[in-house]
Amino acid sequence: MTAPRIVHGGGVAAAARRFGGRPEDWLDLSTGINPNPAALPEVDVAAWHRLPDRHRQDAARAAAARYYGTSGALPFPVPGTQSVIQLLPRFAAAGRRAAVVSPTYGEYARVLENAGVAVDRIAGLNAVRDAHGLVVVVNPNNPDGRLFSREALLDLHRRVAGSGGLLVVDEAFGDMRPEAAIAPLAGDGMPGLLVFRSFGKFFGLAGLRLGFVIGEAPVVDRIEDGLGPWAVSGPALTIATGLMTADTAAIRRSIDARKAALESVLVGAGIDIVGGTGLFALVDHADAPAIHEGLCRRHILVRPFDYNARWLRFGLAPDATSDARLAAALAEVTAGR
């Protein structure tokens, strides 16, 4: 039995087939990606032409170490953290269970269960038991934004590693909260800890397919073996090297401003925000399904959740024009409710 594929955000083509309009004319708020992509640094012809050679990977790893503040390991580039989630069943010890702090990004449980791993969807860190050989925490969490402190995660890590297990901390949305990130502590000397970082969300370049994993060499070696040679494209390595060594303060300010604008629109529409990260807001509303469909009819896509019909996740709009478009649509959709 294979669990059905998950319908993620980003499916504007499917939405446009159902509700009309050209995909490029939709306002896609269904993902948690910086809506204003960072300006691309120059990509040399060799990055496109050659198999990605070691020196290009080394440069990206050094840039990522500086950006993430790691000292115990050089972050290892992967073609999106999804590609490593696909490998996670290999890290589930035979006879032990996996625990995924839930609700969260659905691919963890899906991939593990499809590979025959027994998964407990647990509500908090206290529910981790010795039977759990693999524990997954997304921090800050998607979609509710719950944020565990570094201390709480280190305490959990001691328990999990103490029983020979592996703790995976997915910091895909961690760029805006570096003070809570555990990535700087991962690497050699921290067995049983594996941190995932996403490149595309903060820099607004999700199409590039790039992430980093940070952990002890034996674990990262197994990931490298699982992905095989040349897993990450040359342009992705080159662009990451350029952007991670540049000044990222302007990107932070832009994301902060866009998030504040989104919150203003939602509050102005009388919609309660119940969670989020720097890159999205989660709202809770009794009429969420109708709001979702009403926005679709106006060619605005937000993210519903099959496990909670009251929730919608709103990503950031790129500019004030889009804010106004969303505000007008929400005013129509919620009128009279």
Added chain:
Amino acid sequence: MTAPRIVHGGGVAAAARRFGGRPEDWLDLSTGINPNPAALPEVDVAAWHRLPDRHRQDAARAAAARYYGTSGALPFPVPGTQSVIQLLPRFAAAGRRAAVVSPTYGEYARVLENAGVAVDRIAGLNAVRDAHGLVVVVNPNNPDGRLFSREALLDLHRRVAGSGGLLVVDEAFGDMRPEAAIAPLAGDGMPGLLVFRSFGKFFGLAGLRLGFVIGEAPVVDRIEDGLGPWAVSGPALTIATGLMTADTAAIRRSIDARKAALESVLVGAGIDIVGGTGLFALVDHADAPAIHEGLCRRHILVRPFDYNARWLRFGLAPDATSDARLAAALAEVTAGR
């Protein structure tokens, strides 16, 4: 026991560390990639920015179907065929063996054996037996260029599929010999046949990480599940769509001319060519190790083979200046031998 990683071509950084020079100043003939990359079509900002959406993948699949001449299936894009080789153990039926027509691209046997699959390295198609549930043929073969006819492969396919097995035909170097390609026959109605195509070799864009698989829907579905969502970057899909629908005759002529120039240089140096494809030549020489090292000292990298010390594989040089550089180096290296 895990087999050690394979040292492939493309390792100019490692060679430069040992023999000096900047990697970008080396003449890298160690891979089988068109040395003159196709001009990149325009890549829209959304390709970089968004998660690769369905309509972008659909456009690439339609372009690939036209380029490869498939009618029974839309080719499915993957981030390099290496990524699918990593998944091949899933297609090895329990209790049956795999056969790899050898010598060939080393990752097939390595990945299968690391996953616990018993692999027979067979010398020809006649050695395939009913015990083989998975059979791999690289056609034309890397590195010797051996080319099986379409009829021979169809005959083999009948035998393999008849016993419930899967025949993988890797046509990574097939673009210059479309008349021998079996890709146009793969897809629905051909159970047990899976064809791999490489995008980067012919178009000279190996850094992009893109390939296609062509097969029956149930097999391709399992590959899609194994790779997970958004495996291929947006720019890769967009560039492939543009180039595969453009006129490729000029690329063919350029590769043909570069191959003829390489053969002239090798023959002029008194070196016997024993095989090859449109994108590389295989030579056999008693002093191959000394030639390899002598070229390295002159910052030219060719591909040696740990399983045959008499072989070297020469990729295409980009232009007449590089031809002359190779010719001069070979004259020095072989002087007095």
